[in-house]
Amino acid sequence: MSPERGDSDRKRPRLAPVAVLADCFEAGVEQATVFVSPITDRKLISGVIQRLTNESPLQKFPHLKRVRRTESGMEIILCTDKDDLAKLTSIEGIDVDRIREHKVALNAPLTRTQYQESSLLWPTHFHENKEIESSLDGTFFEVQELQRIHELMRATIIHSNDADKEDSNAVTIVNPATDTVLAMASSCRDEHPALHATLVALDLVARLQGGGAWQTGIPTRAVEEEAQVPFDEEVPYICTGYDVYMLREPCAMCAMALVHSRIRRAFYGVADPIHGSLGSRYKIHCLGGLNHSFKVWKSIMPRECRRALNRINLVSY
Numbered sequence: 001m002s003p004e005r006g007d008s009d010r011k012r013p014r015l016a017p018v019a020v021l022a023d024c025f026e027a028g029v030e031q032a033t034v035f036v037s038p039i040t041d042r043k044l045i046s047g048v049i050q051r052l053t054n055e056s057p058l059q060k061f062p063h064l065k066r067v068r069r070t071e072s073g074m075e076i077i078l079c080t081d082k083d084d085l086a087k088l089t090s091i092e093g094i095d096v097d098r099i100r101e102h103k104v105a106l107n108a109p110l111t112r113t114q115y116q117e118s119s120l121l122w123p124t125h126f127h128e129n130k131e132i133e134s135s136l137d138g139t140f141f142e143v144q145e146l147q148r149i150h151e152l153m154r155a156t157i158i159h160s161n162d163a164d165k166e167d168s169n170a171v172t173i174v175n176p177a178t179d180t181v182l183a184m185a186s187s188c189r190d191e192h193p194a195l196h197a198t199l200v201a202l203d204l205v206a207r208l209q210g211g212g213a214w215q216t217g218i219p220t221r222a223v224e225e226e227a228q229v230p231f232d233e234e235v236p237y238i239c240t241g242y243d244v245y246m247l248r249e250p251c252a253m254c255a256m257a258l259v260h261s262r263i264r265r266a267f268y269g270v271a272d273p274i275h276g277s278l279g280s281r282y283k284i285h286c287l288g289g290l291n292h293s294f295k296v297w298k299s300i301m302p303r304e305c306r307r308a309l310n311r312i313n314l315v316s317y
């Protein structure tokens, strides 16, 4: 296992949502050992590189640059396996007496932070993923979109206040393409233990499309205007392209339901270290092997969400 650093420690814009990324983007740099040698004469370096490229290619380390400058000259990676050293010592330009082990980054850096750490060990290639970087530094959303995200979370909080339920975690599902709220729901666990707020909201969206599984008196609503719109045959599945807002990080059951419904993005206010499955206990949204993945953002108005959840002083999912 690689060491983990947790959330980025760089300075973030105030109120910026925190992206919940796969562990590989937040991990520290794992190290590997290679064998290096000083170059005895700079004029020989191109010949040394050519010989090593042919006889000892760095197939497992394509992210590493072969040569680096040092205070005393140039240094080159000979090989990664000690058994290969013997066949390389005859190459003109290698200082056989000063061959040594050296630590390098095991994997290609995925983020600028990893790149900087890797480069402290040995020069490394890096292809920046602007989406990942902006997710990490809190600049992913434009101001207008961030305002809308907060408006929708605020509406979800208000729904939880309005719901005439003791157990009132709340969830909103939105079609961002039309900026339409499709469903707002609160937990109905007093009617059935599986009726967590997220499942109820998903079922309401399914109802809009002529489906739905629960036939209970759920005191929640699907937005009537949207319900009057005929089901679009081009929509491939329940929540394709839709966003979900939740006061609290969902449990594993609800997180899997979001996978199955093909949700586009999930936003939540408060992490749940015990049951949370989109960042805390598990990261179900970025598990390999599932047929769908989606983006997750946390810490959306966390104080307001926590206040709403504490108000009922009950655990709800």
Ligand SMILES: [Zn+2]
Residues within 6 Å of the ligand: 196, 197, 198, 250, 251, 252, 253, 254, 255, 317
């Ligand atoms: Zn749940």
